[in-house]
Amino acid sequence: MATATNSVSIDRSMVERIVRQVALEHLGRDSKGKAPELTVQTSSRHMHVCREDMDVLFGPGTELTFDRPLFQEGNFAAKETVTIVGPRSRIISNLRILGPMRKQSQVELAFTDAIMLGFSDLPIRLSGNIAGTPGAVIIGPKGVVELKEGVIRAAIHVHMNPTEAAYFGVKHGDMMKLRVGGPSGVTFNQVHVRVDPTSRLNVHMDTDEANACGLHLTKDVELFK
Amino acid sequence: MATATNSVSIDRSMVERIVRQVALEHLGRDSKGKAPELTVQTSSRHMHVCREDMDVLFGPGTELTFDRPLFQEGNFAAKETVTIVGPRSRIISNLRILGPMRKQSQVELAFTDAIMLGFSDLPIRLSGNIAGTPGAVIIGPKGVVELKEGVIRAAIHVHMNPTEAAYFGVKHGDMMKLRVGGPSGVTFNQVHVRVDPTSRLNVHMDTDEANACGLHLTKDVELFK
Numbered sequence: 001m002a003t004a005t006n007s008v009s010i011d012r013s014m015v016e017r018i019v020r021q022v023a024l025e026h027l028g029r030d031s032k033g034k035a036p037e038l039t040v041q042t043s044s045r046h047m048h049v050c051r052e053d054m055d056v057l058f059g060p061g062t063e064l065t066f067d068r069p070l071f072q073e074g075n076f077a078a079k080e081t082v083t084i085v086g087p088r089s090r091i092i093s094n095l096r097i098l099g100p101m102r103k104q105s106q107v108e109l110a111f112t113d114a115i116m117l118g119f120s121d122l123p124i125r126l127s128g129n130i131a132g133t134p135g136a137v138i139i140g141p142k143g144v145v146e147l148k149e150g151v152i153r154a155a156i157h158v159h160m161n162p163t164e165a166a167y168f169g170v171k172h173g174d175m176m177k178l179r180v181g182g183p184s185g186v187t188f189n190q191v192h193v194r195v196d197p198t199s200r201l202n203v204h205m206d207t208d209e210a211n212a213c214g215l216h217l218t219k220d221v222e223l224f225k
Numbered sequence: 226m227a228t229a230t231n232s233v234s235i236d237r238s239m240v241e242r243i244v245r246q247v248a249l250e251h252l253g254r255d256s257k258g259k260a261p262e263l264t265v266q267t268s269s270r271h272m273h274v275c276r277e278d279m280d281v282l283f284g285p286g287t288e289l290t291f292d293r294p295l296f297q298e299g300n301f302a303a304k305e306t307v308t309i310v311g312p313r314s315r316i317i318s319n320l321r322i323l324g325p326m327r328k329q330s331q332v333e334l335a336f337t338d339a340i341m342l343g344f345s346d347l348p349i350r351l352s353g354n355i356a357g358t359p360g361a362v363i364i365g366p367k368g369v370v371e372l373k374e375g376v377i378r379a380a381i382h383v384h385m386n387p388t389e390a391a392y393f394g395v396k397h398g399d400m401m402k403l404r405v406g407g408p409s410g411v412t413f414n415q416v417h418v419r420v421d422p423t424s425r426l427n428v429h430m431d432t433d434e435a436n437a438c439g440l441h442l443t444k445d446v447e448l449f450k
Contacts (some may be wrong), residue, residue: 112337124408124439156409167283183349184381185415186437190408210439211336212411214349 017094027201032157036164039202040178040221042210043073043154045109047095047138047217048102049081050113053147057140064099072159085137086117096110105138106130106150110208114153126192156209157192158223159199169225171195176225178203182218259387264330264405264427265353265446268298268379270334272307272320272363273352278372279289280309282365289324296427297384299325310362312424330363331375335433339378339427351378379436382417383448386411394450396420401450403428407443416448 054062054175057080064078070128078097084107092113106127114122123133135147158176172195178188191203203223210216260432279287279438282305288441289303303322309332310316317338331352339347390396397420403413416428428448435441 110337111439112335112432115436121442179414183415185410185413187414188410189404189412190410206339206437207432208436211340211433212431214336216346 020133036167036201038158038221038223039200040070040118040180040215041202041204042207042215043108043204044207045095045113046077046098046108047084047108048104048106049097049114050103050105051101053105053138053145054101056091056143056217057138059097059142060192064097064101065155066099070098072200073198074083076100080140083139086114086119087134087136088118091170092115092117102128104128104130105145105147106152107136107147108152108154108206111153112208114151116176118130119151122151122153125150126157126194127156154204154206156188156190156203156205157194158201158203159194159196160201161197161199162195164201165193165195168223174224178215179224180215180218180221181220181222182214184212184214188213234321257265258312258369261392261426262384262449263446264296264425265405266427266429267432267440268429269432270317270320270332270338271302271323272309272322272333273329274322274332275330276326278330278363278370279326281368281370282363285366293396295323297425298423301325305365308364309342310364311339311344312359312361314394315342327353329353329355329375330370330372332361332363332372333355333375333377333379333431335431336378337433339376344376346378347378349380349403351380351382351419352377366440377429379429380417381413381415381428381430382419383426383428384419384421385426386422386424387420389426390418390420392446397450401448404447405438405440405443406445406447407439409437409442411438413438 049057064080067077067079069076076099078099079095081094082097083091083093109122117133125133130150130152133149134151135149136151138145138147170176170193172193174193176191176193178191181187182189190203250375254300274282289305292304301324303324305322306319307322308316308318309320334347341395344359350358355375357379358374359376359378363370371378395401395418397418399418401416403416407413422432429433
């Protein structure tokens with residue numbers, strides 16, 4: 001009976017290996033199917049600004065000042081920061097702006113930040129999907145903007161290119177799991193897959209998630225379907 | 226082959242059911258083995274004080290003032306609070322004291338708190354196991370105590386009585402898993418089992434863990450081996 005059990009699971013894994021190898025060869029990758037290197041990164045609270053809000057917060061026609069590059073090509077942490085005022089009139093200062101500018105302003109907070117500020121039920125959203133989310137007052141050195149919406153907790157997600165998606169056997173919009181080992185030991189069961197040709201494989205989680213799983217204490221991470 | 230696979234797993238689950246039923250009957254519980262109700266609670270940062278430190282912080286011979294009961298019988302949130310000063314000279318005020326008094330003072334912080342205060346590598350420990358952990362300066366209304374050790378991040382754990390332990394088939398010191406559903410979807414893979422005859426079944430996690438898994442957004446929780 002034990003043998004029968006094993007042969008069933010071997011059949012399935014063989015099929016998966018063959019499909020994977022064909023997909024990888026089709027895409028011109030290493031046919032040994034070596035796992036792409038996985039980087040897991042923590043996104044601290046931050047803001048994305050649109051052109052119109054940049055004009056008000058930092059002055060008409062101003063541009064974001066490059067401070068350091070982020071993992072995804074073209075993205076960067078700017079030198080500019082703002083202050084956010086929440087519904088309980090509490091504030092967080094030095095909220096970093098990430099560039100480049102976007103079509104819509106958006107603030108991404110961990111729940112710890114949100115609760116401190118007084119957002120009692122901040123929605124969990126993918127970046128850019130801000131319809132119906134709460135707003136906030138944003139204070140810059142040159143002016144104040146009242147965002148009507150755009151404050152979210154970003155859903156945990158993984159960026160990858162189509163070759164990496166083929167390796168994992170997933171497509172844009174799928175969910176994967178991320179297991180983080182070490183002394184905490186946490187598995188994130190709903191990691192949104194974002195596929196884009198310009199992306200590099202990496203998982204973005206917020207500070208609550210990184211602190212819950214003790215991400216700074218381990219290199220034992222595994223992404224799977 | 227599928228049948229063979231199934232019969233293997235049925236054999237194992239039958240054995241587990243029989244063992245569980247015998248254990249439950251032996252312990253005088255409902256022989257239907259109805260799952261005990263699971264409560265998952267968030268512990269915000271807090272402090273436990275010993276008699277000596279209470280004397281310094283609040284005055285000789287003072288007692289903790291009951292504010293509200295906690296889930297585990299005999300434990301309570303006190304009205305008394307202190308201020309903790311971390312290694313970066315940053316502070317957290319209104320740090321709540323939980324009663325009753327203990328043999329050793331201890332501060333339990335989430336990593337978010339710890340990083341803000343400047344504890345760069347706070348150890349994850351079970352309550353009471355504080356040898357070799359960092360200390361901190363604690364300020365009370367009547368005096369200041371310099372803790373030599375006792376600042377920890379509490380490891381996620383589940384309290385249960387021996388009957389509940391028999392139901393789950395675990396013993397004191399074992400590890401279990403806790404799956405939290407809802408919009409986040411997180412499984413904690415290393416939940417320490419604490420068995421005591423006076424305990425009621427509940428999981429304690431810290432604010433980072435509760436925020437990471439969106440505990441306030443779901444009632445879908447499952448504890449398993």
